[in-house]
Amino acid sequence: MPTNIDNLATQVQAAAQRLSIGKYDIYGASVDDTSVQVDQGEPKQVKASNRSSVTVRVWNDAGRVGVTSTSEIDPAGLELALKTAYEASEFGIKDNAPDFSPEATTEISAPGEDTAPTSPVAELIEKLVGAEKQLLGAHAAIASVPYNGLSQRDVDRFYLNSQGARRHDIRSAASIYLYSKTEQDGKKPRSAGAFKVARNVAGLDIDGCIEEAAEKTISHLAYEKIKSGKYPVVLSADAFLSLMGAFSNLFNAQNILDKQSLSTQESLGTAIASPLISLYDDALHPENIGGETFDGEGTPTQRLPLIENGVLTHFLHSAGTAKRMKAQPTGHANMGSKVTVGRHFFHAMRGEPAEKTYNLDDADGVILIDDVQALHAGVQSLQGSFSLPFDGWLIENGKRTSIESATVAGDFLKLLNSILYVEEELELVGGGLAPRVWVEELSITGE
Structure with a gap:
């Protein structure tokens, strides 16, 4: 009742x-x-x-x-x-x-x-x-x-x-x-x-x-080994938001105050990513089934721009972090034995128009990463680095071949700045809503 x-x-x-x-x-x-x-x-x-x-x-x-x-x-x-x-x-x-x-x-x-x-x-x-x-x-x-x-x-x-x-x-x-x-x-x-x-x-x-x-x-049945090296990479919506969630200390005001973040208070207003990408936290998005209208402190939730055209524009705040940083609460407090700060629903989308468009149908020598695994072990959130097993395909002349076993590694801030293209179509996944994101290159280690 x-x-x-x-x-x-x-x-x-x-x-x-x-x-x-x-x-x-x-x-x-x-x-x-x-x-x-x-x-x-x-x-x-x-x-x-x-x-x-x-x-x-x-x-x-x-x-x-x-x-x-x-x-x-x-x-x-x-x-x-x-x-x-x-x-x-x-x-x-x-x-x-x-x-x-x-x-x-x-x-x-x-x-x-x-x-x-x-x-x-x-x-x-x-x-x-x-x-x-x-x-x-x-x-x-x-x-x-x-x-x-x-x-x-x-x-x-x-x-x-x-x-x-x-x-x-x-x-x-x-x-x-x-x-x-x-x-x-x-x-x-x-x-x-x-x-x-x-x-x-x-x-x-x-x-x-x-x-x-x-x-x-079925697409993974015919698999091949892959040579280690640097490859252009396309991140699925799930893979991109998984990485974004793993490094969400970028936006977390409590992490910043505790010096457990890749950002500092002075990071606001600076470019941390390619101008091709924008990111919002939107608890009230229609696709966010079960979204919350208020946080653990009663603060209304909202659509909060985090990255706009590559520029870091807001942090996630509780009432306490907002007071200490002379900002407004944003509706991201979690109530418990102490108040913590957490995200709701990421919505990634295109920022500025890209000079060149890309399409998987005619891509060659590109790796499409469907999902990344072992985030708990393979992410160094305070160093900004990651090395993760993944499921995906090598795309040659538009044809997909499943990769038998491999890991992807890189620096997350470098990844954000090496975005080449952001597709238009959005996909709803566990962490939010996002398009596929093309990245200049990442290190791939085959079996």
Whole structure:
């Protein structure tokens, strides 16, 4: 049942008065999640869960803040959390203590509810079994779909504080993931996957997911080794945004203040990339299913330009980082035992027009990277370097040949500055929305 934010605010206010607490705020989220997995036509795993998490902050008369967390949203649980946070405030920090966001009470024009009906578990299993069967039948070499999943969720979020802020969001989302694997005598297993998301199960492009997974898997069957060297590279939307996410300390104000970033405060307004590329963080983009209208501090989210025509234009801020850097909060605070800063939904696109256009249909000696792997191990985010295994193809005279095994390495800032061309067509992937990006050259190491 959706949170009644007005009743909750009244109950919390009464509890705070009983405890003689004058300043507090509360951020909470509840997730109803149902997911299924199948194996060779049979249900493998069915999960249904309801998870709640609430963070309570209380300020004492000395301006120190205490923080506690709870999974209880009933009046008794919240009163206990207020009392615990108040007691903890005696040990709160003095320097750069968090405070309310100045934007926590400003009006939000975006709708706070975007829900859809849920589907019964039996329907989820039926659809996923059917998808697995179709994918297995797409080619004789496809022997299994070892990783798959169909899920639906409702997320209910709220924020309130003692100054009268009241925020409430409830949103629905559904997704399907299919990852197939081949088996052929005398050949290495090959694999590929696809992912789709929609407001609900009925809206999922399941056929498109099957087709994409099959097409990618089949394209890797005839593979060849590749010589090590420097190659012109085309990054898929997924590969480009994976790298952008791995080096997002470029934009993170908390990382910058902690000196854990490739940027400094003086980097704003400087060119960090080719003028051919622009990048936004846009929590409210129509393609961002389940997007948030406010962050953990109640600050409204927005479309924030990060790179415009190659120039670094904004950082991601919480209320605390914005105050320290004399900026405005941007709606990127994550509430927890401490406030952190994180991105929402990247939207990469063309910047300035390119002098020359490129096309994969007639490309020669170019490597198309479909996805990069092992980001947790192969990225040195503070040095700006990466060395990552990848799936992809060598393109010769427009013909694609799968690469047996290889890694791509480079410096991320050099990569951004060596962009040759940004394609027009955008693709929705897990990290956001982006086109394919052509890069002058990167180091490729074959097996």
